[in-house]
Amino acid sequence: MSxxxxxxxxxxxxxxxxxxxxxxxxxxxxxxxNALLLCxxxxxxxxxxxxxxxxxxxxxxNSCRNRHCxxxxxxxxxFWVEGLLETTMQVKHYHIVFTVPHELNQICxxxxxxxxxxxxxxxxxxxxxxxxxxxxxxxxxxxVLHTWGQNLSFHPHIHCIVPAVGESxxxxxxxIGSGGKYLYPVRQLSAVFxxxxxxxxxxxxxxxxxxxxxxxxKDAWAKSWVVHCEPSLARPEHVIRYLGQYTHRVAITNxxxxxINDRNVTFMHKDYADGARQKPISLDGVEFxxxxxxxxxxxxxxxxxxxxxxxxxxxxxxKQNGPKMVINVRTSETTQQRLKRLTGFxxxxxxxxxQGTMHRIEVMPRVRSPVNLYSQAGEGQL
Numbered sequence: 162m163s164x165x166x167x168x169x170x171x172x173x174x175x176x177x178x179x180x181x182x183x184x185x186x187x188x189x190x191x192x193x194x195n196a197l198l199l200c201x202x203x204x205x206x207x208x209x210x211x212x213x214x215x216x217x218x219x220x221x222x223n224s225c226r227n228r229h230c231x232x233x234x235x236x237x238x239x240f241w242v243e244g245l246l247e248t249t250m251q252v253k254h255y256h257i258v259f260t261v262p263h264e265l266n267q268i269c270x271x272x273x274x275x276x277x278x279x280x281x282x283x284x285x286x287x288x289x290x291x292x293x294x295x296x297x298x299x300x301x302x303x304x305v306l307h308t309w310g311q312n313l314s315f316h317p318h319i320h321c322i323v324p325a326v327g328e329s330x331x332x333x334x335x336x337i338g339s340g341g342k343y344l345y346p347v348r349q350l351s352a353v354f355x356x357x358x359x360x361x362x363x364x365x366x367x368x369x370x371x372x373x374x375x376x377x378x379k380d381a382w383a384k385s386w387v388v389h390c391e392p393s394l395a396r397p398e399h400v401i402r403y404l405g406q407y408t409h410r411v412a413i414t415n416x417x418x419x420x421i422n423d424r425n426v427t428f429m430h431k432d433y434a435d436g437a438r439q440k441p442i443s444l445d446g447v448e449f450x451x452x453x454x455x456x457x458x459x460x461x462x463x464x465x466x467x468x469x470x471x472x473x474x475x476x477x478x479x480k481q482n483g484p485k486m487v488i489n490v491r492t493s494e495t496t497q498q499r500l501k502r503l504t505g506f507x508x509x510x511x512x513x514x515x516q517g518t519m520h521r522i523e524v525m526p527r528v529r530s531p532v533n534l535y536s537q538a539g540e541g542q543l
Contacts, residue, residue: 165415169231169453172418172426173198176446183447190454193229200225200232206527214517223527229457234409236496239503241465242405245303246398248476252336253325253393254400255344259284259354260318260388264381268362268371269317274459275365277306277317283358284319285468290353291345292469296337298327301469305404306458309412311430312442313452320407322400325393328470342392350388408465412456421446 173194180186186194199205207222224233261269261280269276284304292300302321310316323344327337338344359382365371366378393400413428419441420427426449431437444452458464467473494502501507511517 165418167418167421168415169413169418170198170200171421172446172449172453175421175423176426176450180447180450184451184454186454189460190457193227193457194450194454196225196227197230200227200230203525204528207525208521209523209525210519211522212511212514212517212519214511215514217511217513218522219512219519220525222525228409229411231411231414234411235504236500238405238409239500241408242402243503245401245405248471249397249401250324250326251397253338254397255323255325255393256391256400256403257288257321257323257344257350258318258389259287259321260316260386261358262381262384262386263316264377264384265362266315266317267377270315270455272365272371274462275371276362277459277462277464279358279361279365280317280319281306281466283354283361284321285466286357287350287354288321288323289469291350292327292337295345296327296335298329298335298337299469300324300327300337301471301475302467303404303471304466304468305407306464307407307410308456308458311433313412313444313449313456315452315455320404322404324397324470326470343390344393345390347388347390350390351386354388355382355386412453 177194177198181191201207201222201224203222205223205225207220209218209220211218224230226233228234259280265276281304285302288300288302292298300323302323305320306317307320308315308317325336325338325344326334329335359378362371362378362381417428417430418426419429424445425443426446427441427443429439430442432440467476469475497508509518511519
């Protein structure tokens with residue numbers, strides 16, 4: 162993929178100071194913005210490489226490896242998809258998306274870590290309840306949290322892949338599902354999910370973990386919640402690769418940014434009200450960063466979780482006696498070899514002659530005191 166013309170780092174560099182002055186981000190948000198700004202620059206150091214064929218040299222700078230950086234997620238996504246494929250049962254899988262109404266956004270932004278934990282718990286309890294009540298089995302799921310819409314709006318939702326099997330009390334695997342092309346009736350899923358999450362929100366307010374938002378709570382109860390369930394795909398590889406598109410995404414990719422000027426940032430988005438057509442949208446630079454920062458996950462928060470028969474503990478116990486799994490162990494592969502096999506991109510191939518191999522000839526240490534976007538006190542220093 163060719164290098165994009167504009168990057169999120171360009172937006173931070175141009176509007177970061179004004180964003181700090183107007184929106185007062187916290188220290189955690191400032192550290193993330195600073196990491197994204199310095200990613201693959203001289204401040205983080207790197208190394209010099211030389212081609213063994215044409216003798217040309219290039220400099221490669223180190224990545225920040227922050228999970229919110231749009232430049233540092235490609236290899237992680239490819240490795241995660243392969244890892245999940247190696248432990249996936251050869252059965253039908255369903256893609257289910259649990260969303261919450263926007264009336265709960267204000268509550269979520271006040272205590273996002275608490276809210277996301279309860280959201281995950283409500284999603285799994287709903288799936289688990291349907292497995293027990295309808296089929297008498299322990300179901301399973303792989304769940305991924307997303308918090309954004311195409312226009313960077315705040316839209317928390319969880320993508321799940323659920324196998325069409327479950328483990329009975331006798332330890333046997335039994336097929337589950339409603340018999341049609343959907344796993345469970347979506348209206349019933351929505352009602353149960355709403356009840357479980359709203360009960361947790363109400364308890365959080367009673368324990369004073371959340372501020373009082375009685376009007377928001379009343380409006381959320383009155384709305385019909387949406388749980389989207391897609392028909393099963395033919396092979397588990399298909400649904401996992403489909404989910405893999407969501408696992409390591411950030412709120413916006415650099416490729417979507419098409420223009421930056423001294424006031425606005427213009428990027429492409431899908432207008433779902435118009436048949437998901439691609440359209441440009443412009444935001445003030447400060448507003449762009451404000452929306453972007455809303456999607457920073459809490460420190461060390463786990464956004465990809467496995468439950469039930471797909472949990473790490475159960476998978477370890479069932480490794481010997483469980484259903485046949487796709488297992489392909491390659492212990493001798495290097496990271497570069499694995500990346501080339503999965504993506505077709507050879508990071509060691511010479512970009513000039515396209516024939517030679519690049520070899521490291523010099524290590525460039527990182528700058529001890531790089532020009533930081535923010536001081537230790539948290540004030541802007543652009």
